[in-house]
Amino acid sequence: MSREILYPSTVKAYRYGNEPEVTIVASGYEDGFQKIQIEASLAQIYPPIYMVTGEPSDAIGDFPYTVQKTVQYATDLDYVSFQMEGGTQRITIENIFESKATPEALTATQSNQVTGIAPNSSDINKAISNAVSKLYKLYPGKINAKMVDSGFVAAGSPIGIAYYYVVMEQQS
Numbered sequence: 001m002s003r004e005i006l007y008p009s010t011v012k013a014y015r016y017g018n019e020p021e022v023t024i025v026a027s028g029y030e031d032g033f034q035k036i037q038i039e040a041s042l043a044q045i046y047p048p049i050y051m052v053t054g055e056p057s058d059a060i061g062d063f064p065y066t067v068q069k070t071v072q073y074a075t076d077l078d079y080v081s082f083q084m085e086g087g088t089q090r091i092t093i094e095n096i097f098e099s100k101a102t103p104e105a106l107t108a109t110q111s112n113q114v115t116g117i118a119p120n121s122s123d124i125n126k127a128i129s130n131a132v133s134k135l136y137k138l139y140p141g142k143i144n145a146k147m148v149d150s151g152f153v154a155a156g157s158p159i160g161i162a163y164y165y166v167v168m169e170q171q172s
Contacts (some may be wrong), residue, residue, distance in 0.1 A: 003053040006030055007085035013093040014161050015073075016117045017106075022073040022093055023119055023161050024080055026052050027066040032059055038069040041083070047074065051083035068161065070119050096153075096163070105149040105167050113148065114138065118164040122152055131168040144171045 033054035116131025
């Protein structure tokens, strides 16, 4: 079936600190579409343009949708290009760590600490894996760390994201 471009009413983009990925959340209402998702344009441009697409269906009615996608994204960009009804718009990327909902432990890490994130997940194992990969970069060949904090945060209302985090500290 062919996919068509849909135009959401709301688009938000979130980044966790200086992580090289961004989570895009879009919502709107559509009549007669299914398998709605966010995808990048096929155009070979930088930065890519993202859009909401869906497949036509026989469903009748104006149905709400919220879709999200986490993508690898350059840390030097503070916006995401998104296809809206009026054309391509720059959506400012919000730093989750600057949110009021951010635990103090995430913004006050010491030089021997790293923060691991599990975007859009409550899986502590993903957060630990993310933290351990950061420790390997800082302390190649010798990791001796302990977890000093962890938790789950939901941010961005009415549409938004949630994440599990761990703070790990390299021991001497």
